[in-house]
Amino acid sequence: MELLMPFLVGTLFSVSLYFILHRHLFKLILGLILFGLATNLFLFVVGGITTGEVAIIPQEKETAEPPFPDPVPQALLLTAIVIGFGLQAYAIVLIRRVYQTLKSNNLDDLSKTDKT
Amino acid sequence: MFYTLLAGLLVAFAAPLLFRWLGRYVVLPLALLPLCIFIYFCAQVSQVLGGTRIIASTSWVPELGINLDFYLDGLSLLFALLISFFGFLIMIYAYGYLEKHPLLGRFYMYLTLFMTAMLGVVTADNIFCLFLFWELTSISSYLLIGFNNDQIESRTSAWQALLVTGGGGLALMGGLILLSLASGHFTFSGMVLSSNISLATHPLYLPALLLILLGCFTKSAQFPFHFWLPNAMAAPTPVSAYLHSATMVKAGIFLLARLSPVLGGTETWMTILLVVGGTTAVVGALLALQQTDLKAILAYTTISALGLLVMMLGIGSVLAIEAMLVFLLAHALYKGTLFLVAGVVDHSTGTRQVNDLKGLGRSMMYTGIAATLAALSMAGVISFFGFIGKELLYEASLESEVFNWLTLGVNMLAGLTFVAVAILMSYRLFWSKTSKPTALQHQTSPYLYLPPLVLGLLGLVFGLMAGLLPAPVLEKAALSILPSQKVQFELAIWHGFTPVLGLSMLTLVLGYLLYRFLPALHSAAPRLKKVYRYGPDSMYHTGFKSFQKGAKVFINTLQNGYLRNYIIYIVLFFCGLMLFALWRDAPHVNLGARRELLDQIELHELVLFVLVIAALFYILNTRSRLTSIVVMGLVGYSAALFYILYGAPDVAATQLLIETLTVVIFVLLLHKLPAFWYLSHQFRKYKFIAISILFGSVMTYTLLLVQEFAVESELKEFYGNASFLEAHGRNVVNVILVDFRGLDTLGEITVLAVAAVGIFALLRLNPEKGGKP
Numbered sequence A: 001m002e003l004l005m006p007f008l009v010g011t012l013f014s015v016s017l018y019f020i021l022h023r024h025l026f027k028l029i030l031g032l033i034l035f036g037l038a039t040n041l042f043l044f045v046v047g048g049i050t051t052g053e054v055a056i057i058p059q060e061k062e063t064a065e066p067p068f069p070d071p072v073p074q075a076l077l078l079t080a081i082v083i084g085f086g087l088q089a090y091a092i093v094l095i096r097r098v099y100q101t102l103k104s105n106n107l108d109d110l111s112k113t114d115k116t
Numbered sequence B: 001m002f003y004t005l006l007a008g009l010l011v012a013f014a015a016p017l018l019f020r021w022l023g024r025y026v027v028l029p030l031a032l033l034p035l036c037i038f039i040y041f042c043a044q045v046s047q048v049l050g051g052t053r054i055i056a057s058t059s060w061v062p063e064l065g066i067n068l069d070f071y072l073d074g075l076s077l078l079f080a081l082l083i084s085f086f087g088f089l090i091m092i093y094a095y096g097y098l099e100k101h102p103l104l105g106r107f108y109m110y111l112t113l114f115m116t117a118m119l120g121v122v123t124a125d126n127i128f129c130l131f132l133f134w135e136l137t138s139i140s141s142y143l144l145i146g147f148n149n150d151q152i153e154s155r156t157s158a159w160q161a162l163l164v165t166g167g168g169g170l171a172l173m174g175g176l177i178l179l180s181l182a183s184g185h186f187t188f189s190g191m192v193l194s195s196n197i198s199l200a201t202h203p204l205y206l207p208a209l210l211l212i213l214l215g216c217f218t219k220s221a222q223f224p225f226h227f228w229l230p231n232a233m234a235a236p237t238p239v240s241a242y243l244h245s246a247t248m249v250k251a252g253i254f255l256l257a258r259l260s261p262v263l264g265g266t267e268t269w270m271t272i273l274l275v276v277g278g279t280t281a282v283v284g285a286l287l288a289l290q291q292t293d294l295k296a297i298l299a300y301t302t303i304s305a306l307g308l309l310v311m312m313l314g315i316g317s318v319l320a321i322e323a324m325l326v327f328l329l330a331h332a333l334y335k336g337t338l339f340l341v342a343g344v345v346d347h348s349t350g351t352r353q354v355n356d357l358k359g360l361g362r363s364m365m366y367t368g369i370a371a372t373l374a375a376l377s378m379a380g381v382i383s384f385f386g387f388i389g390k391e392l393l394y395e396a397s398l399e400s401e402v403f404n405w406l407t408l409g410v411n412m413l414a415g416l417t418f419v420a421v422a423i424l425m426s427y428r429l430f431w432s433k434t435s436k437p438t439a440l441q442h443q444t445s446p447y448l449y450l451p452p453l454v455l456g457l458l459g460l461v462f463g464l465m466a467g468l469l470p471a472p473v474l475e476k477a478a479l480s481i482l483p484s485q486k487v488q489f490e491l492a493i494w495h496g497f498t499p500v501l502g503l504s505m506l507t508l509v510l511g512y513l514l515y516r517f518l519p520a521l522h523s524a525a526p527r528l529k530k531v532y533r534y535g536p537d538s539m540y541h542t543g544f545k546s547f548q549k550g551a552k553v554f555i556n557t558l559q560n561g562y563l564r565n566y567i568i569y570i571v572l573f574f575c576g577l578m579l580f581a582l583w584r585d586a587p588h589v590n591l592g593a594r595r596e597l598l599d600q601i602e603l604h605e606l607v608l609f610v611l612v613i614a615a616l617f618y619i620l621n622t623r624s625r626l627t628s629i630v631v632m633g634l635v636g637y638s639a640a641l642f643y644i645l646y647g648a649p650d651v652a653a654t655q656l657l658i659e660t661l662t663v664v665i666f667v668l669l670l671h672k673l674p675a676f677w678y679l680s681h682q683f684r685k686y687k688f689i690a691i692s693i694l695f696g697s698v699m700t701y702t703l704l705l706v707q708e709f710a711v712e713s714e715l716k717e718f719y720g721n722a723s724f725l726e727a728h729g730r731n732v733v734n735v736i737l738v739d740f741r742g743l744d745t746l747g748e749i750t751v752l753a754v755a756a757v758g759i760f761a762l763l764r765l766n767p768e769k770g771g772k773p
Helices: A003-022 A026-046 A071-104 B002-047 B074-096 B106-123 B127-145 B152-183 B188-193 B205-219 B228-234 B237-246 B247-265 B267-290 B295-316 B316-348 B365-379 B385-401 B404-433 B446-464 B471-480 B499-532 B536-558 B563-584 B591-600 B603-621 B623-647 B647-670 B682-708 B713-726 B732-738 B744-766
Strands: B054-063 B068-073
Touching: A003 A026, A003 B205, A003 B247, A003 B499, A003 B563, A003 B603, A003 B647, A003 B682, A003 B713, A026 A071, A026 B237, A026 B446, A026 B623, A026 B682, A071 B385, A071 B713, A071 B744, B002 B054, B002 B074, B002 B106, B002 B295, B002 B591, B068 B074, B068 B106, B068 B127, B068 B247, B074 B106, B074 B237, B074 B247, B074 B316, B074 B446, B074 B471, B106 B188, B106 B237, B106 B247, B127 B152, B127 B205, B127 B228, B127 B237, B152 B188, B152 B205, B152 B536, B188 B247, B205 B247, B205 B267, B205 B682, B228 B295, B237 B247, B237 B295, B237 B316, B247 B267, B247 B295, B247 B316, B247 B623, B267 B295, B267 B499, B267 B591, B295 B316, B295 B385, B295 B404, B295 B591, B316 B365, B316 B385, B316 B404, B316 B471, B365 B385, B365 B404, B365 B446, B385 B446, B385 B499, B446 B563, B603 B623, B623 B647, B713 B732, B732 B744
Parallel strands: none
Antiparallel strands: B054 B068
16 A cells, blocks of 8 residues: 555645636635645655554553554644644635625636725 | 044934924034034044054954954045035035925935945945945935935936946945955955055956956946936935035045055056046046036036046056046046036026026126136146146156057047036136126025135145145055055146146147037037937836836736736746756656565555545536535545554544534535636646646655655654653653643644634624624
């Protein structure tokens, strides 16, 4: 599976970027969420994937014994997922607000700061 | 000396306040300042003449060699006296000139600031110190030229002067730094002392020389950078007289003189200075003859005179330096006077066009006398200081080792022009017989005619007592330019019947003839307009405009307000950078060596992989919002499954939670979100697909490479050992989050809180109702 993951991540990045490049507001959100997912997986794979083990010290031991997965990327991921959620939630609400106020679902209509 | 400059700065910035308190009597303290400075420098004269150099030093950033080092030698003293005395007269004159101007305080601020900066330039010893004041003169000159900032002409001219001199200033800084690298000194005095170790053979000599010359030439309006000076005449006349004839434009000359013991004497130095100076002198003279605006005429003759000064520095013999200094002083005196006169005429009659002005002598007698005194000096009539200057110029050209006939010719040509302009400025304006003298709009106040009268008289006094008054100071100044030579000044009005005297007389006669031809030249001038289209001034404007246009195009392409383009640029730049780094440094991915890993793939992993890929392709094609949300949730849950499979249960739990929440929010708001719609063009679509695939491929390749050359981190070991023993937790990931990196988690919570506040504001607050829910 180690070999397949990069391709999965690459496809995710491609699809998410394709969505972000669209003019449609809804697709922008989808793209952002997928992009976050792809980034998280990217980080996870970069940290090295090991199967079957967890980074938890058993009851009878005092230190973790190899092989155990690298806990640092996992800690980073946890933070990234939560912050990513904050961002997504904010983006969704913001886009709803933009749609409500400007009655437009087209990003290209939003290229100026002034009211038309 | 340090306190003199400090006082100047303080008074400069206090000027607007003083103006508020004192009204137009603000002139009293502000004229007093230059007078005090003048007296201070006068008091130093005897010391400097005795041979001591007055040094003042305050360390600033000693580690970088940046110190506030000042010193006063003959050359500095000459300039300092000139600047402060002129400053005094100009302050008084400006009072008469801008008497009822509401921004008089601001004007005085700029003017005092300039004077201080100029004093700093001429007394600076440290190169950085010099550069600082040098730039300050450029900036204050900018402010002064643009003083009438409601006129577009003033604004463009101010810009132009700032860009040209500021650009030169940058070159100068580079040159000075190179020079300090080459000589090992940060101070001019140090450079001069060590200049016996020849710099001329140093590899950095040529670049340093060229850059410094560029700085000096732009400042002193040498061809082809002369164009900013006539345009700078948009400034009020006191400014033109002070900055653009007597002091600031001579800063370049000053620096050349200051550095000539260090840089001078080589063939490159001589050639460049002679060629540039000569060209400037000729161009300035020719252009001066075509002008009809008083200030423009004076500006072009100033350019011509500056060219002569540069030429003399290029020759560099004792006689040439003597000629340079005498002419510099003479020029400052008469040109300053004439500018002030032009200002008075402009002020009283409302025009500066030569052809409209006649017979002013009767109504403006004192001004006329001042103009005549200055004109006689300018023309080089015997008994005036200008005469000595002209004689010396001819003599130095004749004795020059190179191009002596050519330099003499240039001098003659400039001399002829000066004579013609002098006659124009005095006889034509004031004394020529006319039945209809130009009417005055108002009488001239003594504040306006006294300063030029004083300056004009000084030209006569210096001429009559040449050996007594200016000679000792000039001699010391020459000594600072030529430290290793024996300099003896014997200035006298009468040298006996020499060939040079003959030349002087010839100049006067020919100059008069030239004056007779002036009307013809003036009428011919418009025909030359076509030539000017290719001149440096219009080249500057073309360059300036295309720069602005280019910047606009650049900004409009890069920052055009379309989110998609910003992202495309970022992504493409990132990919380019990444590919470049991969191509240059990284080894190639060798997938073949890892083929056996494919055999270890288990069925459930493969199913998951196919599922995600299929979901992604499905989401690309669906038109239903609900479906896409569901499919996206599917991808998210699959990611969670991956985390579980590869030993990250905590991450998986979080991912599941978050994914659920996201889907819930989405569904809740679904009916308020825009419906699906195909908005993109077909062509754009292909472009987007290409960019997306490129980006995905780069990321895939990077990941494959990273996997192949995995780096083992020491942190893993550390946390594995320490998490139970030090932090008493068995789940290493959790311990990292809440203990080792607890502050980061706090930051994360803060981010969420901020997002929550933002979401609340977006949902509940309504800007149309004044921000209320």
